[in-house]
Amino acid sequence: MSSFAPASKSSEASSFAYESGKEFFPGIGEIQYKPDSPASDVLCFKYYNPQEVVRGRTMEEWLRFSVCFWHTFRGTGADPFGYPTLCRPWDDQSDSMENAKRRLRAGFEFFKKLGVKYWCFHDRDIAPMGADLKTTNQNLDEMVDLALQLQKETGVKLLWATCNLFAHPVYACGASTNPDAAVFAMAAAQVKKGLEIAKKLGAEGFVFWGGREGYQSLLNTDVKRELNHMGGFFKMVVQYKNKIGFNGQLLIEPKPKEPMKHQYDYDAQTVIAFLKTYNLDKDFKLNIEPNHTSLAGHGYEHDIVVASGYGMLGSIDANTGSPDLGWDTDQFPMDVKNSTLVVKVILEQGGLAPGGLNFDCKVRRESTALEDMFISHIGAMDTFARGLRAADKILDEGVMADAVKERYSSYDSGLGAKIEKGEASLEEMEEFIMSNGFPQPVSGQQEKYESTLNRYV
Structure with missing residues (x-):
C-alpha cells in the first residue's frame, strides 16, 4: 500500500530516470492463445481462448478476469524480514503525483497486453493522500480523470473499487467499528468519495474488506456495540449509493483473522448472518477469497459453495495460499482441481456478472523480473480455463x-x-x-x- 505522506510534485529519488513515452514492458507484446506451443513457452495461453464458446458463452464472458492494482503495481516484495525486491523501472518509490500517473499508465499497458477486460483498485492505491481531506480528494479526482481516459483508450473496465480503511495509523482499532466516533466519520467520508469515483468510472461493484473490523482482545471490546456501528455504517452506504444513483453491486469480503486476532467478517456464513441481522442482505453480496476461506479452516471452495447456495455469491478474489504456512500468502491459483470446483459453482449459478475473477495475488518476493508479472497471470488464467472445460464436462455428463x-x-x-x-x-x-x-x-x-x-x- 502507499504511504500517507502528503503528495509532492517532484520525485524525491534523484537517481531515478525514466524516459517518457516508451513502453513500460518492452519486448512483451499482446499475449496470444497458442495451444500447440512447447511447455517452455510461458508467455502465451495454452488453454485460455477468450472467444472459445462453452455452454453458450465465451470463456471471456464466463471468467471475467481482473487484475488487482494493489499487489501488481503497488507491491514491493518487502516482508517483515527484508527490504523491497520488486523495483519497477517506472516507479521512483515516491508519493508524487507524477509517479502515481506512471504507475497507472504502466498498469493499463499491462492490462491491454495481458488481454484482461477488468481491473480493481483501492482509493489509496492510485492516488497519494494529501495533508487534509480536501487535498486528498483533489489528488484522487485527478487520478480518476486519468483512469477514465485510459479506460476509454483501452476498453478495460472497472470490475470494482474499494477503500483502504485499514492501512492508515488512525484505523489501527478499526474503521466503522472504531471506539472513536471521529475515526468512524473519517471512514465514512472516505467511502462517500469512493462511491462517487466508482460511479464516475463505471464500476460494476464496490467491495468492503474489514481489514481491522474486529478485535485483538475482548477485555477492551464491546462486541455488540461495534457490530451495531458497522451495521449502521453499511446502512449509510446503501442510502448514499441510492442517492447518487450508483448501480454497482455492494460486496463484503470475508476473512477470519490477520491483521486482527478475530475479524467480524469471519467467513461466508458469518457475513450472511450479519447481513440478515441488520436487514442488509438485499443490498449486499459476498466477494469470496479462497485464501481467506482456508484461513478460516475450511476447504478451498467452501465459502464459494455456501455463498452461492444462499444466492449471495457476487464475485471472487481468485487466489490461493499455502496451508502449511497458515497465513495469507495471496499466491496465484495454479491448482486445476480447485479451479474446477470454483468454476463448477459459477456455471451452476449462471455466471458471476457483474462480478468476476479478480487476481488478488502477488508474485513471490523472489520473482523479480517484469515478465514474471505476465507469467503468473497467464498461468492462473490457463488454470481457470482448464477448470472451465472440466466443469463443463462434469455438468454435461451429469455423473456427479x-x-x-x-x-x-x-x-x-x-x-x-x-x-x-x-x-x-x-x-x-x-x-x-x-x-x-x-x-x-x-x-x-x-x-x-x-x-x-x-x-x-
Whole structure:
C-alpha cells in the first residue's frame, strides 16, 4: 500500500530516470492463445481462448478476469524480514503525483497486453493522500480523470473499487467499528468519495474488506456495540449509493483473522448472518477469497459453495495460499482441481456478472523480473480455463450430479418430502421409527466422488 505522506510534485529519488513515452514492458507484446506451443513457452495461453464458446458463452464472458492494482503495481516484495525486491523501472518509490500517473499508465499497458477486460483498485492505491481531506480528494479526482481516459483508450473496465480503511495509523482499532466516533466519520467520508469515483468510472461493484473490523482482545471490546456501528455504517452506504444513483453491486469480503486476532467478517456464513441481522442482505453480496476461506479452516471452495447456495455469491478474489504456512500468502491459483470446483459453482449459478475473477495475488518476493508479472497471470488464467472445460464436462455428463441426487432421494417423496416442506412433527418422526425400526447406515462413498472428480481434471 502507499504511504500517507502528503503528495509532492517532484520525485524525491534523484537517481531515478525514466524516459517518457516508451513502453513500460518492452519486448512483451499482446499475449496470444497458442495451444500447440512447447511447455517452455510461458508467455502465451495454452488453454485460455477468450472467444472459445462453452455452454453458450465465451470463456471471456464466463471468467471475467481482473487484475488487482494493489499487489501488481503497488507491491514491493518487502516482508517483515527484508527490504523491497520488486523495483519497477517506472516507479521512483515516491508519493508524487507524477509517479502515481506512471504507475497507472504502466498498469493499463499491462492490462491491454495481458488481454484482461477488468481491473480493481483501492482509493489509496492510485492516488497519494494529501495533508487534509480536501487535498486528498483533489489528488484522487485527478487520478480518476486519468483512469477514465485510459479506460476509454483501452476498453478495460472497472470490475470494482474499494477503500483502504485499514492501512492508515488512525484505523489501527478499526474503521466503522472504531471506539472513536471521529475515526468512524473519517471512514465514512472516505467511502462517500469512493462511491462517487466508482460511479464516475463505471464500476460494476464496490467491495468492503474489514481489514481491522474486529478485535485483538475482548477485555477492551464491546462486541455488540461495534457490530451495531458497522451495521449502521453499511446502512449509510446503501442510502448514499441510492442517492447518487450508483448501480454497482455492494460486496463484503470475508476473512477470519490477520491483521486482527478475530475479524467480524469471519467467513461466508458469518457475513450472511450479519447481513440478515441488520436487514442488509438485499443490498449486499459476498466477494469470496479462497485464501481467506482456508484461513478460516475450511476447504478451498467452501465459502464459494455456501455463498452461492444462499444466492449471495457476487464475485471472487481468485487466489490461493499455502496451508502449511497458515497465513495469507495471496499466491496465484495454479491448482486445476480447485479451479474446477470454483468454476463448477459459477456455471451452476449462471455466471458471476457483474462480478468476476479478480487476481488478488502477488508474485513471490523472489520473482523479480517484469515478465514474471505476465507469467503468473497467464498461468492462473490457463488454470481457470482448464477448470472451465472440466466443469463443463462434469455438468454435461451429469455423473456427479446424479450421484448426489440419489444420495438425497429419500427426501423426494413420502416422509422426506414432508420434512422438507416443514409439515412434519416430532410425533410423526417417532411413529415412523416405531413402525419401520432403526434405519441402516448408508455409505457416503467419499472416495467414489473423489475418484470421479479426478477423471475430469
